[in-house]
Amino acid sequence: MKKLPLSFYRQTNVLEIAKMLIGKYLFTNVDGNLCGGMIAETEAYAGVTDRASHAYNGRRTERTKTMYLRGGVSYVYFTYGMHHLFNVVTAGKDVPHAVLIRGIIPTEGIEIQKIRRKMPSGEKQLTNGPAKVCQALGITLKHNGIPLTGNAIWISEEEKTRLPEDAIQLTTRVGVDYAGDDALLPYRFILKHPDYFPVRNRNKMT
DNA sequence: GAGTAGATCGGCT
DNA sequence: GCCGATCTACTCG
Numbered sequence: 001m002k003k004l005p006l007s008f009y010r011q012t013n014v015l016e017i018a019k020m021l022i023g024k025y026l027f028t029n030v031d032g033n034l035c036g037g038m039i040a041e042t043e044a045y046a047g048v049t050d051r052a053s054h055a056y057n058g059r060r061t062e063r064t065k066t067m068y069l070r071g072g073v074s075y076v077y078f079t080y081g082m083h084h085l086f087n088v089v090t091a092g093k094d095v096p097h098a099v100l101i102r103g104i105i106p107t108e109g110i111e112i113q114k115i116r117r118k119m120p121s122g123e124k125q126l127t128n129g130p131a132k133v134c135q136a137l138g139i140t141l142k143h144n145g146i147p148l149t150g151n152a153i154w155i156s157e158e159e160k161t162r163l164p165e166d167a168i169q170l171t172t173r174v175g176v177d178y179a180g181d182d183a184l185l186p187y188r189f190i191l192k193h194p195d196y197f198p199v200r201n202r203n204k205m206t
Numbered sequence: 207g208a209g210t211a212g213a214t215c216g217g218c219t
Numbered sequence: 220g221c222c223g224a225t226c227t228a229c230t231c232g
Contacts, residue, residue: 043224043226048227052224053224054223054224059218061217061218062217063216063217063218064217068215076215077218077224078215078217078222079215079216079217079223079225080213080214080215080223080225080226081213081214081215081216081223082213082214082215082225083223083225083226085224085225087224100224102224123232125226125227129225129226130224130225131225131226132226133224135226173224174224175223175224175225176224178222178223179224188229199225199226200208
């Protein structure tokens with residue numbers, strides 16, 4: 001396993017990065033507990049022109065300023081009064097592209113993840129959603145804006161592994177109905193794997 | 207299996 | 220004052 005370098009995150013095509021992140025391994029070391037898993041689902045958020053993005057139309061607030069940092073840091077935000085969501089910031093400074101990590105297949109620290117999720121035996125439901133991933137891995141606002149090359153959150157890859165093109169399903173993003181036509185963009189990447197169970201897209205657009 | 211209400215609060219208009 | 224890049228539990232069938 002080899003930690004991804006900053007150059008990986010600083011590429012300019014956020015869709016390519018979202019696709020390449022599938023099959024890589026996300027790890028956290030929180031409270032001395034090493035946890036992680038294979039990334040199985042991502043969504044790309046393409047900056048100021050993407051109506052689904054928090055940074056649409058150049059919106060820059062206390063919350064979204066993290067997205068404008070140089071690629072290679074985390075963007076964690078709090079929503080629905082109870083959930084955290086974790087994103088990978090990509091591209092260069094002042095280019096607010098990001099990839100939402102929507103799901104993983106746990107491989108490390110599984111017992112800790114079950115305890116954090118209060119799910120002693122819920123294999124299929126443990127980390128198949130962005131808020132579930134954060135809860136299982138212990139990711140909170142304390143991790144907002146920190147480098148992904150450090151020792152709290154990082155992403156690694158196995159050397160000499162490349163997924164075949166047909167191992168990834170491409171579809172529309174979840175929960176972005178407010179984005180108009182941009183809700184129809186195929187920016188969601190899902191690993192086809194017997195141990196991963198993506199949630200249904202509740203997109204209400206006709 | 208499908209559909210929906212309720213939780214709960216920070217960010218934004 | 221409204222609502223969200225969500226999740227769970229509960230209903231109905």
